[in-house]
Amino acid sequence: MRITLAVTITAILLLAAVPVWAHHAFSAEFDVNKPPTLKGTLSKWEMINPHSWFHIDVKGPDGTVTEWMVEGGSPNTLIRLGVTKNTVKVGTELTIEGYQAKEGTNKAVGRNFVLADGTRLFLSLGGSVPGTPGAAPEKGSEKK
Amino acid sequence: MRTRFISSMIVAVGLFLGVATAPAQTPAYRAPRTKDGKPNLNGVWQAVNEANWDIEAHSAAPGPFYQLGAAYSVAPGIGIVEGGPIPYKPEALQKKKQNFANRMTLDPEAKCYLPGVPRAMYMPYPFQIVQSTKQIMLVFEFAGALRTVYMADQTEAPADSWMGWSNGRWEGETLVIDSTGFNDLSWFDRAGNFHSDALHVVERITAIDADHLNYEATIEDPNVFTRPWKISFPLYRRIEKNAQILEYKCVEFSEDLIYGHLRKVPLK
Amino acid sequence: MNHRFLIPLGVIALAILVAVVLVAPTSAAAQAQKAAATATKAAAPAKPLPRTPDGQPDLQGYWTNNSYTPLERPNDAKKDFYTLEELREVEKRRAAQEDEQTVPGTTADVHYDFTQFGLDRSQTRLTDNLRTSVIVDPPNGKLPPVTSEGQKRAADRAAERRKQGAQYDQVQNIPLGSRCVYQNAGPPMLPPGYNPAYQILQSKDTVIILIEMLHEVRVIPLDSRPHAPQGYRSWLGDSRGHWEGDTLVVETTNFSDKVGFRGASENMKVTERFTRVSDDAIRYEFTVNDPSTWEIPWKGEMPFVKINGPVFEHACHEGNYGVANTLKAVRIEEKKAADEAAKKGTK
Numbered sequence: 102m103r104i105t106l107a108v109t110i111t112a113i114l115l116l117a118a119v120p121v122w123a124h125h126a127f128s129a130e131f132d133v134n135k136p137p138t139l140k141g142t143l144s145k146w147e148m149i150n151p152h153s154w155f156h157i158d159v160k161g162p163d164g165t166v167t168e169w170m171v172e173g174g175s176p177n178t179l180i181r182l183g184v185t186k187n188t189v190k191v192g193t194e195l196t197i198e199g200y201q202a203k204e205g206t207n208k209a210v211g212r213n214f215v216l217a218d219g220t221r222l223f224l225s226l227g228g229s230v231p232g233t234p235g236a237a238p239e240k241g242s243e244k245k
Numbered sequence: 246m247r248t249r250f251i252s253s254m255i256v257a258v259g260l261f262l263g264v265a266t267a268p269a270q271t272p273a274y275r276a277p278r279t280k281d282g283k284p285n286l287n288g289v290w291q292a293v294n295e296a297n298w299d300i301e302a303h304s305a306a307p308g309p310f311y312q313l314g315a316a317y318s319v320a321p322g323i324g325i326v327e328g329g330p331i332p333y334k335p336e337a338l339q340k341k342k343q344n345f346a347n348r349m350t351l352d353p354e355a356k357c358y359l360p361g362v363p364r365a366m367y368m369p370y371p372f373q374i375v376q377s378t379k380q381i382m383l384v385f386e387f388a389g390a391l392r393t394v395y396m397a398d399q400t401e402a403p404a405d406s407w408m409g410w411s412n413g414r415w416e417g418e419t420l421v422i423d424s425t426g427f428n429d430l431s432w433f434d435r436a437g438n439f440h441s442d443a444l445h446v447v448e449r450i451t452a453i454d455a456d457h458l459n460y461e462a463t464i465e466d467p468n469v470f471t472r473p474w475k476i477s478f479p480l481y482r483r484i485e486k487n488a489q490i491l492e493y494k495c496v497e498f499s500e501d502l503i504y505g506h507l508r509k510v511p512l513k
Numbered sequence: 514m515n516h517r518f519l520i521p522l523g524v525i526a527l528a529i530l531v532a533v534v535l536v537a538p539t540s541a542a543a544q545a546q547k548a549a550a551t552a553t554k555a556a557a558p559a560k561p562l563p564r565t566p567d568g569q570p571d572l573q574g575y576w577t578n579n580s581y582t583p584l585e586r587p588n589d590a591k592k593d594f595y596t597l598e599e600l601r602e603v604e605k606r607r608a609a610q611e612d613e614q615t616v617p618g619t620t621a622d623v624h625y626d627f628t629q630f631g632l633d634r635s636q637t638r639l640t641d642n643l644r645t646s647v648i649v650d651p652p653n654g655k656l657p658p659v660t661s662e663g664q665k666r667a668a669d670r671a672a673e674r675r676k677q678g679a680q681y682d683q684v685q686n687i688p689l690g691s692r693c694v695y696q697n698a699g700p701p702m703l704p705p706g707y708n709p710a711y712q713i714l715q716s717k718d719t720v721i722i723l724i725e726m727l728h729e730v731r732v733i734p735l736d737s738r739p740h741a742p743q744g745y746r747s748w749l750g751d752s753r754g755h756w757e758g759d760t761l762v763v764e765t766t767n768f769s770d771k772v773g774f775r776g777a778s779e780n781m782k783v784t785e786r787f788t789r790v791s792d793d794a795i796r797y798e799f800t801v802n803d804p805s806t807w808e809i810p811w812k813g814e815m816p817f818v819k820i821n822g823p824v825f826e827h828a829c830h831e832g833n834y835g836v837a838n839t840l841k842a843v844r845i846e847e848k849k850a851a852d853e854a855a856k857k858g859t860k
Contacts, residue, residue: 126691127624129681130839136618148404149832151693152625172834174630176404177708177725180825182631185403200623203842208834210625212617224629280566280717287716358831373732375716377573378566382714382721384730391723391730391826406826430831487738492747496694496830500684507840509682509847 131210135201139169139209143193148176148186155211157195171197171211179224188224195222273418276452281378284418284452288374289483289490292367292460295322297354299436300367300476301330309349319435325367325476331438337469344437352435356503357495359390359407361431362424362446363462363476371483373490381413381420386493394422402426405442422448441468456482562759562789567717570759570789575824576817578702578797579637579709581607584775584813586646586654593654594643608635632707640794640816647703650812659776663806667776681843684836690727692836693829695748698729699774700765700783701799701813711817712824720754720761728827733763740766746779748772761787777803793819 141159155171176184194217202208214222276284295303302324308317333341344351354360360368370386379397384390394413402410402425410426429442445465453459458480465473505512563571581603595603611633615622627633646654659667680686690696697703702711702724710725722731733754741751751767763785770779781803788796795817802810 126687126835126839128620130835130842131623133618133620133623147832150827151829151833152835153630154834173625174627174632175708175827176630177710177825177827178631178637180403180823181710181821186405198617202838204838204845208838210623212622212624212626214629222629224631280568287718359826359828373719375714375719375721375732377714377716380714382723382730384721384732389728389730391728393823403823403825407828407831408826489734489738489741490732491741491745492749494694494748496692497685499830500692504684504837504840507684507837507844509678509844 127210130202131200132203133200136212137199137201137209139171139195139197139199141169141195143189143191143195144168145191146186146189148180150175150177155195155197155214157197167207169207169209171199171209173211173214182224184224189222193217274453276418279376283376283378283415284420285376286374286381286420286450286452286458287376289371289488290374290458290480291371291483292369292478293481294325294367294478295320296325296367296476296478297364297369297434298322300325300434300438301436302326303436325478327475327477332471332474334469334471337439341437341439344432344439346437348435348437350502351437353431354387354435355499357388357499359388359431360385361407361427361433362392362409362411363448363464364431364433365390365392365408366448366460366462366480367478370493371488371490384490386490388493388495394420407431409444409446416449418451420448420450422446422450424448439469440464440466443468450480453479456484458482560792563792565715565717569715569717569756570761571715572713572720572761572787572789572795573715574713575820575822576711576713576795577637577709577820578640578704578711578815578817579634580640580642580704580815581634582642582644582647582704582815584647584703585656586648590645590654593645593649593652595645597643600641600643604635604639608633611635627707634706634709637707637709638818638820640818642815644814647813647815648811649814651809656775657807657809657811660804660806660808663776663778666778666806670773681840684840687836687839693727693833695772696726697774698724698727698731698749700731700750700752700763700785701774701801702785702797704815708827710820710822710824712822720763723824725824725827727829728824740764743767746770750781750783759788763787774801776806777801778805780805 139157139159141157143155144158145156147154147156153173153176155173157169157171159167159169161167196215197209197211198213198215199209199211202210216222276286279285279287298319299322303319303322305321306319308314308319310317349355359365365372365383365385365387368385368387372383372385375382375384379395381394381396383392383394385392390408392408392411394411396413396415399412405426405428407428407430409424411422411424413420413422415421424446425444427440427442427444427446429440429444432439443466446462447465448460448462451459459477460480461475461477463473463475464470501512565571565573612628612635615624628636631637648654648656651657674686677683677686684692697705702722705726708725712721712723714721714723718735720733720735722733723729724731729749731749731752733752735754735756737755738753740753745751746767746769748769748771750765750772752763752765754761754763756762765783765785766781768774768777768779768781772779772781774781781801784800784802786796786798788798790796796814797817798812798814800810800812801807
């Protein structure tokens with residue numbers, strides 16, 4: 102019985118239907134050899150489909166500001182969790198690790214979003230953003 | 246005193262002749278009711294006018310591509326805007342003119358983008374009103390666009406969208422729809438009339454007989470216009486047997502327009 | 514502004530009860546499970562299922578068919594149903610797999626984090642379908658044999674695709690879902706992997722099913738009109754519905770030959786049955802009929818369970834920066850490679 106269970110589960114994992122475009126398309130769009138770390142403030146979170154885009158003002162060492170667009174996920178499930186366009190405030194400080202777009206402009210896919218207090222931006226935690234003024238401290242699953 | 250006497254006489258004669266001398270007051274049509282007691286606006290409806298070309302009064306004009314000749318030229322229209330031209334702010338009017346000049350590539354309709362509001366209501370394709378108690382849906386043929394009108398459990402838009410966020414209520418025979426939460430990407434027509442994400446539309450839809458609705462909308466956008474302005478036109482029921490909304494998914498028809506220049510062998 | 518719902522694991526416990534009752538008993542184990550579940554529920558008096566003002570069964574609301582259940586039964590699953598324990602194991606391992614940390618600097622790491630956006634399957638309520646496959650007939654849980662005509666059609670389609678060139682030569686070679694053209698809306702409506710939300714709205718003579726993925730709207734007239742003429746075809750087919758007792762039966766024909774559901778032809782006919790079995794769940798059954806592709810019709814079944822809304826506008830094509838970015842990137846790389854080759858040539 103246990104052996105059958107283990108084999109069954111393995112078989113299922115092999116047939117795993119992860120969304121087709123999850124890994125395939127991204128590596129054609131973004132460059133694994135260009136992993137910028139972007140530190141800046143949010144100017145806009147475009148909550149659109151198929152992927153949302155975070156617009157970040159990144160201040161360079163000489164004070165010049167460059168705008169970056171960072172790709173995230175679809176906002177639809179988050180909206181069902183109570184997340185709205187007001188959830189992540191304009192001006193929120195973010196440090197984003199990601200991979201830059203191969204077509205060379207200031208676009209990246211965001212692999213990790215970290216807030217000023219060092220906690221991870223974990224939008225799916227009931228819609229309240231850890232580290233935002235006024236929000237209750239949340240425990241995110243510490244991934245990195 | 247004398248003028249008042251004359252007016253009274255005119256009214257009296259008018260009444261005698263059965264002619265209304267005051268502005269016409271047609272008795273309000275009472276639409277059949279749904280089981281939950283509301284005016285029944287269910288059905289397949291369509292605007293019959295040239296507003297999708299240009300919501301303002303306009304002459305017949307050539308289309309943007311001479312190769313298509315008269316077949317895709319612009320039909321003339323007296324417009325659906327009430328009381329004069331659209332009240333653009335001066336800089337916004339400049340942007341409208343630029344839009345018009347570049348409409349072949351800028352018109353979101355050409356890219357099969359969702360038509361927005363109120364454009365979806367007067368595109369030359371049918372749409373269907375499906376009424377339930379807590380929500381009313383308007384399903385449009387073009388691009389499979391959908392508007393959801395919340396009649397209960399009303400909230401604000403969680404985020405911006407092409408078709409907006411609509412809260413509705415009944416005022417007697419009239420369905421009043423109050424919409425906000427628009428992005429700034431849709432146009433009002435093919436002539437480049439546009440709005441910002443501050444767009445606020447209030448529509449009033451009233452059945453005037455079994456097969457016609459009166460449609461009015463007040464459009465407000467302080468970023469673009471100097472004051473609110475109004476459009477109005479009738480909606481006609483598609484009365485043919487078994488009228489239905491068909492699938493008009495147009496993404497594939499727009500891909501070469503949008504991505505053609507990125508092909509390995511570019512389209513000319 | 515009360516759309517704030519956490520989906521705690523406790524909710525899944527309730528879903529289990531519902532899912533177990535939904536399952537049609539085809540084995541002794543299932544019988545026992547059903548008896549146990551029914552016994553637990555027997556204590557509470559049955560509430561009449563809701564009806565619309567027109568007296569029809571009320572299927573309205575927000576639903577999900579989110580599940581790890583595959584269409585076909587895995588080769589090693591020798592039975593129709595998992596036990597609850599086994600299902601939990603499957604879900605735990607699949608959730609862990611979706612949650613897996615990828616190694617930074619590897620190609621697999623180049624993507625955004627699904628978990629952060631609530632897009633892992635484990636982050637939307639699961640239906641807890643105990644079945645080992647969606648397919649219930651043939652009884653082995655597998656698709657029936659494909660006819661020779663079906664095999665030829667599949668080969669022809671593959672050959673046609675190869676003629677089109679490499680995936681990024683033109684947008685038309687990119688998968689339909691990435692182009693926001695079509696993403697398995699069906700019918701039949703199989704779980705999409707993420708954004709697995711649906712909304713049903715009813716009037717007296719029309720049922721609307723809104724499918725979140727690509728924001729597809731199914732309009733289903735209930736008035737016994739014939740299907741549209743054969744000359745009209747569509748991705749989602751042409752649906753007609755009617756009530757059989759408390760079950761909504763929907764028949765869909767007029768599919769475009771571009772759909773090719775699991776290799777089907779444009780003559781595919783899908784019959785769906787929607788039955789609200791509790792306040793919290795709809796039983797969804799479907800039959801796929803396409804004699805030119807499968808020797809016999811085949812059937813599937815799965816639950817839809819209640820979630821909160823909304824189904825927000827999934828304007829996919831409108832926001833599809835990804836296709837343009839990718840095509841641009843590939844063209845740039847091709848040019849780089851061509852320039853390198855030219856340089857080497859002139860040395």
